[in-house]
Amino acid sequence: MPRLTALAATLPDTVPFVGPETQERARGRAFRARVGANESGFGPSPRVVAAMAEAAAEAWRYCDPDNFELKASLARHLGVTAENVVVGEGIDGLLGLTVRLFAEPGAAVVTSLGAYPTFNFHVAGFGARLITVPYRGDGEDLDALLIAARREKAAIVYVSNPDNPMGSWHGAGEIERFADALPEDTLLVLDEAYGETAPDGTLPPMLPLRPNVLRYRTFSKAYGLAGLRCGYVVGEASLVRAFDKVRNHFGVNRMAQVAGLAALADHDYLDKVVAQVDAARRRIAVIAAANGLRPLPSATNFVTIDCGADGAFALKVLQQLVARDVFVRKPMAPGLDRCIRVSAAPEAELAIFAAELPAALAAARTA
């Protein structure tokens, strides 16, 4: 038989996330509320949907491997040039390319314990060495990350701002000071997937670009296009250009290009979604509080809810919600695992969550 590489042979064939469809097949029943994956149930803009429908007949054409129009539009949107942008198959794909480009096998990569599992999947997948530091007060601990990055001479340090899975955030100034304090050859991977729903003052200004920072954004969250796989990285041209060495040049699908362009053109819709997300966050917080639980402040399109006990209890709450056809997820790291995580969603789904939570809690308490 052909042999796996020595590195590949060490990797598990488990997956970073189990999809809700997989759970539905196992349960033999569909979820009634899909509020676990931080998708945007508010959906994409109707103009985006129309643009996709119109483009469907052109699906026989390969995409433009340069993503020229989408990059140009993003550059205008962000106040940078197209040379500062690379588009890829979602942030997930771009994180993989980043680790591949910047972390030698064995190199140290620093992240928070309980932060994005798919990033860790890529770190393992390219044989780099994952160093984790605990969260502090339900936020990423920038001081501890900095100490670890310096101590380990890290090739990469990963920060999500706003943070997933806790919903917390740092102000732009804190992030900038953190970037400035890093060893100069450490790359800051700044994941801003949830940036659109954060308060003003969370995202650092785009300019001046820093030579040691790449910023990751996506159409999957506020733009409501998770299914299309379209994310982008913004940074100095010399860093961004490196992605051309290894990316799948025809990898961004044509529908994503069309939808991304249309989404950027519909500012009003984005504003509307951001307001809907904010209202949904407040609604989730009210539901949580009404059940004696503590909603954590959130700058994202989800609310993390402290279930008030340990990880085992929160897991039971999750299981009881799932048993009642409510798809939610939860943090798994020690200290964070007392929480469940509920995505901002239209009222119909939040009403189901509200209706099922009391019984789920009661069952979790007696189970």
Place this chain on the structure above:
Amino acid sequence: MPRLTALAATLPDTVPFVGPETQERARGRAFRARVGANESGFGPSPRVVAAMAEAAAEAWRYCDPDNFELKASLARHLGVTAENVVVGEGIDGLLGLTVRLFAEPGAAVVTSLGAYPTFNFHVAGFGARLITVPYRGDGEDLDALLIAARREKAAIVYVSNPDNPMGSWHGAGEIERFADALPEDTLLVLDEAYGETAPDGTLPPMLPLRPNVLRYRTFSKAYGLAGLRCGYVVGEASLVRAFDKVRNHFGVNRMAQVAGLAALADHDYLDKVVAQVDAARRRIAVIAAANGLRPLPSATNFVTIDCGADGAFALKVLQQLVARDVFVRKPMAPGLDRCIRVSAAPEAELAIFAAELPAALAAARTA
């Protein structure tokens, strides 16, 4: 500044293929005939287009990371089980994962000189060592590939059947004997992207699965869905399972899943396209012959045309066609480079090719 890995630093940031859109931007003018990228201008099935349009509003949902329904449908279609199939972001993406999984840095990987450049891009990208053998009689030379694979103790040998860029093919028995004769730990990457348009007897039976062969298929060619990025690999479960170690689990977009399912369900449309491709191949051959050129036999959705002189002349022919708004490509390897390559397409585009070829040839002869 953050540093690239030693391997990444050696890689060029050139691209395997320049897209027609890039050429159009450089020219400042659109192509009138897009017959260079072996896309299917016959388009996807109208049922597939309708399925995509209907699915557009659901683009806010992540795809099913298991590709469960699509794999099940493919397995039925191919007479294997779902455990024998992995779906990815086009054959391009799957080839990258294959090299990553099975070729150590420095390991020998054997291919034909002038075969698929994107495969070579991945071999370089993962630091493996590319060994090439020349074509023989415009076909891949299985004897020479076998000798090279044995001599080099190759981790992987790549064969495209039918072949791109020459359109030639081997019979199923030849491929099977080749697979059986390989060193037992050499993986045969059998690229069957053009399999649907090949004569009966070209594709080996799917069963029994061979422990040293992975077969690559796509919705990009006969199914007319190049823009959606959806390909798949078929092989023994133990080999196929390895992709889960490294693939981008949410990487196949939801539109591709929906379209792929609908495409597999519309056998009549596929049959119709295969007949249209065959007619277009004959039409291209007639056009070539009418201009004193020699069309090569083709089992693919394109016809490679021998321009009757050297590579420099064929390049001039290509340039003159491009100048006349006809997008074509050409093989670049010595011996193959006397040819240009024209995709099967609807008559409107082939008529433009027919109309422009005489002047392009005349200009190439006097340039």
